[in-house]
Amino acid sequence: MDAFMSFLTVFTQPELLLLVGLGTFAGVYVGAIPGLSVTMAVSILISFTFSWDVYPAISLMIGIYMGGVYGGSRTAILLNIPGAPSAIATAMDGYPMAKRGEAGEAIGTTTVMSFFGGFIGIIVLALAAPLVSDFALRFQPRDYMLLAVLGILLVGSLSTGSLVKGIFAGAFGIALGAVGMDPLTFTPRFTFDLQILRPGISFIAVMIGMFGVSEALLQLHHVNAPAIRQQINRIVPSWGTVRKHLPLSLQTSTIGVIIGALPGTGGDIAALMAYDHAKRVTKNPEREFGDGAIEGLVAPETANNAAVGGAFIPMMTLGIPGDAVTAIMIGALFIHGLNPGPMLMIDRPDMFWFITGALVMANVFMLIFGLTGIKLFTKIVEMPRAVLIPLIMLLSIVGAYAVNNSITDVYWMLGFGVFGYFMRLYGFPLGPVILGVILSRLLDDNWRRAIISEREDLSRFFHGIFTSPLSLVLFLAVVFIFVSQTPIGGWLKRAIFGRAKP
Amino acid sequence: MQTPEDHDAHEGTSDATPGGLPGERRPGEAVFAAILAVASIVLLWNAYGIAGFSALSSPGAIPMATTAVMAVTAVIVLVKTLRLPRTADETVSRDILPPVVIVMALMLVAYGILLRPLGFIPTSALFLVAAIKILSNRSWGFTLAVSLGSLVLIWLIFRIVFTVLMPAGIVPEAEFVQMLRDIVQGGSE
Numbered sequence: 001m002d003a004f005m006s007f008l009t010v011f012t013q014p015e016l017l018l019l020v021g022l023g024t025f026a027g028v029y030v031g032a033i034p035g036l037s038v039t040m041a042v043s044i045l046i047s048f049t050f051s052w053d054v055y056p057a058i059s060l061m062i063g064i065y066m067g068g069v070y071g072g073s074r075t076a077i078l079l080n081i082p083g084a085p086s087a088i089a090t091a092m093d094g095y096p097m098a099k100r101g102e103a104g105e106a107i108g109t110t111t112v113m114s115f116f117g118g119f120i121g122i123i124v125l126a127l128a129a130p131l132v133s134d135f136a137l138r139f140q141p142r143d144y145m146l147l148a149v150l151g152i153l154l155v156g157s158l159s160t161g162s163l164v165k166g167i168f169a170g171a172f173g174i175a176l177g178a179v180g181m182d183p184l185t186f187t188p189r190f191t192f193d194l195q196i197l198r199p200g201i202s203f204i205a206v207m208i209g210m211f212g213v214s215e216a217l218l219q220l221h222h223v224n225a226p227a228i229r230q231q232i233n234r235i236v237p238s239w240g241t242v243r244k245h246l247p248l249s250l251q252t253s254t255i256g257v258i259i260g261a262l263p264g265t266g267g268d269i270a271a272l273m274a275y276d277h278a279k280r281v282t283k284n285p286e287r288e289f290g291d292g293a294i295e296g297l298v299a300p301e302t303a304n305n306a307a308v309g310g311a312f313i314p315m316m317t318l319g320i321p322g323d324a325v326t327a328i329m330i331g332a333l334f335i336h337g338l339n340p341g342p343m344l345m346i347d348r349p350d351m352f353w354f355i356t357g358a359l360v361m362a363n364v365f366m367l368i369f370g371l372t373g374i375k376l377f378t379k380i381v382e383m384p385r386a387v388l389i390p391l392i393m394l395l396s397i398v399g400a401y402a403v404n405n406s407i408t409d410v411y412w413m414l415g416f417g418v419f420g421y422f423m424r425l426y427g428f429p430l431g432p433v434i435l436g437v438i439l440s441r442l443l444d445d446n447w448r449r450a451i452i453s454e455r456e457d458l459s460r461f462f463h464g465i466f467t468s469p470l471s472l473v474l475f476l477a478v479v480f481i482f483v484s485q486t487p488i489g490g491w492l493k494r495a496i497f498g499r500a501k502p
Numbered sequence: 503m504q505t506p507e508d509h510d511a512h513e514g515t516s517d518a519t520p521g522g523l524p525g526e527r528r529p530g531e532a533v534f535a536a537i538l539a540v541a542s543i544v545l546l547w548n549a550y551g552i553a554g555f556s557a558l559s560s561p562g563a564i565p566m567a568t569t570a571v572m573a574v575t576a577v578i579v580l581v582k583t584l585r586l587p588r589t590a591d592e593t594v595s596r597d598i599l600p601p602v603v604i605v606m607a608l609m610l611v612a613y614g615i616l617l618r619p620l621g622f623i624p625t626s627a628l629f630l631v632a633a634i635k636i637l638s639n640r641s642w643g644f645t646l647a648v649s650l651g652s653l654v655l656i657w658l659i660f661r662i663v664f665t666v667l668m669p670a671g672i673v674p675e676a677e678f679v680q681m682l683r684d685i686v687q688g689g690s691e
Contacts, residue, residue, distance in 0.1 A: 164582075168538070168575035174568040175545060182561035189552050189565055190545065213610070220603050223637050386638030387648055390630050391656075393610060398660055398668065401617070405667060410614045418607060425598060426531050427522025436568075444564045451558045458558065 006353035009055070010361050016059045020358055023063020024365035030064060031071025031084045038068030038084060042328045054336035054351075059358050061332065065325050066362035069267050069304050070114045070370060073297075077106045081215050081392070086267035086304040088431050089275035093289060093296030100292060108237040109294060110301045111370030113249055116242075117302030118363040120253035121260065121309025126356050129313050129345075141449035142465060146474035148443040152435050153481045165428045173436020174443060176201055183441070184448065196408060203437045205400045205412040210430045212396035213417025216389045218424060223385045236371055241294070248278060248295060249302040256303030260310020266325070267304030267311075272431070274303030305366075309359060316352050317345055527586040529594045535580040542572040602637070609633060621671015626653050 010016045031038055042061050072084030077094030090110065097106040152170035179190045180200025191197040252274035259270035278289075278299035285293040315326040330340050338344060338351065345352055400413035420430055454460040465471040522528065546569040552562030595601070609629060616625045630649035638645065660668070661679065670676065 162579070162582075164575050164578050168542075168572055168579065171568040171571040171575065175549075175565060175572065178565045178568070185561045187552060187561040189561060190548055192548070217603050217607065220606055220637075221597075221600060223602065384638060386640075387634055387652070389606075389637060390633035390649075391652055393606070393633070394626055394630065394656065397610070397613060397617075398622075398656070401668065402660070407614060407618055410617070414607075414610050414614060417610075421603075422530075422534055425522070426528060426534050440564075447564055448559045451563075456558050 003349060003353045006350035007357040009350075009354050010059065010357040013055075016055060016358070017361065019056050019059040020063040020361045021365045023060040023065075024067035024362050025063075025369050027064035027067020027069075028071035028074070028366070028369050031068035031087075032074040038065055038325055042325050054333070054338065055354060057332060057336065058329070058355060061329055062355065062358045063362045063365065065329075066118060066305070066308055066359065066366050067369070069308055070111070070118075070301075070366050073110045073114070073301055074107065077110065077297075078103060079215075079392075081211055084268075086271050086307075087300070088268060088434070089271045089300035090297060092275070093291070093293050096287075096290070096292035097294075097297070102292070105237060105241075105294075106297055108371065109241060110297055111367060112237055112242055113245070113298050113301045114305040114370070115363060115367040116249055117253045117256055118305035118308060118359075118366065120250070120302070121257050121306035122356060122359045122363065123309075124257045124306075125309040125312050125316075125359070129317050129352075138470065140464070140468065140471065141446040141453065142461065143468075143471050143474055144446040145443055145450055146465075146471065146478055148439040148446070150474060150478050150481070152432055152439060153478060162427065166432050169423070169428050169430065170432035170436045173433040174440045175436075176206060176433070177203070177437040177440020178444060184445070201412055201437075202400075202404060202406075202409045203434075205409040206416050206437055207434055208396045208400045209413035209416030210420035210423075210433060212392060212399070213413060214420030214424060214430075216392045216396070217417060217421045219385055219389050223389065245295065245298045248281070249298050251281070252277060252299040252302045253306040256306030257310040257313075259303070260307030261313040267307040269435070270303040270307040270310075271300030272435075274299040305363075312355060312359070315340060316355070523589055523592075525586065526589040527583055528589055528598065529592055530598050532580070532583050535576070535583045539573070539576040539580045542569060542576040545569040546573045605636065606633065617671075618669050619671060621673045621675070622668030623653070623657065623673050623675070624671060626656075 010020060027038065042064055068084060069086050072082055072087030073090045073094065076082045076087040076091035077098050080091050080095035082088045082091050094106050094110070097103065152173070153167075175190065177200075179197055181187070181191075181198055182189055188198065255274045255277055256267070256270040259273060260266060275296060278295045282289075282293070282295045285295055287293045289296050311326045315330060333340050333344075333351075338348065396413060396417075397410055400409045401407065420433075423430060423433075450464075451458075451461060454464060465475050522531070546566070549562055549565035549569045552565055553560035554562065557563070592598070609632065613625055613629050616628070620628075627650060630653055631645055634640075634649050635642070635645045661675075662682075
């Protein structure tokens with residue numbers, strides 16, 4: 001009964017309700033504007049809301065989080081620039097749809113599916129938090145490592161281009177993430193004895209450069225082409241569309257919750273894994289993946305919003321952040337004198353139920369703001385390129401500068417913008433680079449933890465993998481993805497399935 | 503599916519469909535692949551220098567593994583690229599580095615140089631006016647209205663709503679914000 005009352009807190013206090021709504025509205029636009037990230041907005045909000053009570057502060061942050069994870073899809077669909085990393089997969093099919101003039105349908109489906117995924121995530125958070133945390137507890141360092149490799153290989157396999165180039169891009173990203181002082185031994189890595197490289201390269205600068213500036217530079221090739229006029233007629237998708245993709249969205253929501261609940265991995269990996277899953281299970285898409293398949297929108301968008309609920313599971317039960325945003329929220333709870341961890345669930349169950357209630361409300365607001373106000377938003381797309389490109393460049397610079405107030409980050413961003421421009425021209429995928437940068441630290445830490453616990457013995461390491469069901473599954477998944485993308489994989493597929501299929 | 507006429511097909515606008523021409527080598531592609539290969543080998547050498555083969559758990563282990571992967575894949579890409587026939591209908595100045603791209607890239611660098619000494623507002627105003635004028639080739643009235651209008655909007659959102667601090671430079675920005683706050687607070691009371 002107490003739990004239910006705490007759950008209703010947000011609905012009974014108009015002030016909190018308003019803050020969740022405001023946060024969600026702002027979140028949609030923060031997520032949509034390239035260079036403005038949810039992580040950044042939430043971390044700025046910590047200093048804003050320092051003097052507030054804990055409930056209003058958390059209300060606002062949850063709104064921004066939920067809205068921002070969704071908002072990234074808007075720019076991904078309309079401009080082919082993922083406004084947030086969790087929308088990388090959305091751009092692959094959303095933008096081709098917008099180019100065909102189906103932006104309205106794409107946005108509508110995305111919104112409804114994000115809402116659906118968000119709800120699944122919250123339900124799982126509320127019901128299964130203890131169970132999932134038990135499962136996550138069993139993860140060994142080697143499992144995290146395998147998961148990181150899996151994530152990077154998946155992006156390579158998402159691409160229709162060369163897997164070799166995808167692997168290069170992923171490895172390049174991991175190397176980029178390793179630049180600077182090694183956090184465990186304080187050994188300089190890839191610094192070339194330059195002072196400027198010691199703190200490492202800001203991941204946000206890399207991301208904005210690769211996705212913002214390089215896109216803007218490419219768009220210059222046809223600056224005089226007429227802007228895409230978006231006929232956004234019907235935004236609310238038909239019940240038929242929703243029902244048709246219900247089984248897929250249930251599967252991808254499940255992927256989203258699980259990935260979200262894994263420490264460190266958030267909506268971005270969930271979206272990419274769900275996209276890959278959809279690619280595998282969709283037998284006869286109306287359109288090819290990468291050419292505007294609606295399944296390619298449903299999968300990542302349900303998964304990344306389901307991952308929001310998932311990310312709170314380890315945060316609330318273990319005090320381990322599910323992703324970057326929940327990491328910042330842990331900081332916020334600390335500031336307000338709360339200690340997230342197993343004891344919080346026992347001492348302050350009201351906090352858990354309040355957060356669940358706020359998430360439900362944020363999800364509803366997201367649906368409302370997602371299905372309205374699109375006319376305003378699409379005006380951005382109808383702007384002539386000659387205006388849009390300089391504005392994207394300006395926003396990219398501000399975004400890169402604002403994270404650390406550092407002009408060096410601006411130069412990094414420009415450098416990676418130019419490099420990304422050439423990578424795009426010559427067929428290198430950019431997604432693996434970003435994923436590599438994000439996962440570099442996780443991969444490195446867990447590899448070292450795993451191998452130290454096996455006393456530096458590789459045979460013991462592999463023995464560990466083959467005797468743990470979980471590690472074995474992850475290991476086989478890595479091998480499978482790798483093999484399935486090589487000529488051997490094609491040959492095997494034909495050998496096994498050759499007769500089954502005409 | 504991909505044809506030379508379909509311009510977006512080989513521009514890499516999406517990760518699902520990276521750029522490049524299938525079965526053909528674009529201008530400069532071999533040079534780019536060669537640079538990547540050489541850079542990867544240099545990085546591998548550098549990674550070896552971190553801790554050598556001292557231990558599997560050394561800080562250099564993952565860097566060495568990744569740069570080794572980079573070197574191997576970059577060499578494969580280079581060999582594959584060199585084997586492809588050169589495309590006949592593309593030139594560097596039209597399809598790879600048109601003058602407008604070079605000009606805009608240089609303007610971005612200039613922005614970075616001027617940002618600190620001149621401040622956010624004057625630098626951005628110069629950048630937007632120049633860029634929009636060059637790209638759109640419309641009248642000065644249009645250029646000034648659009649660029650200054652959007653600059654005011656961006657400034658309001660970032661400075662006031664998100665309190666992102668950009669370098670003030672020669673503009674007495676703090677005084678202006680304080681004045682604005684005074685007006686707003688005076689009005690609300």
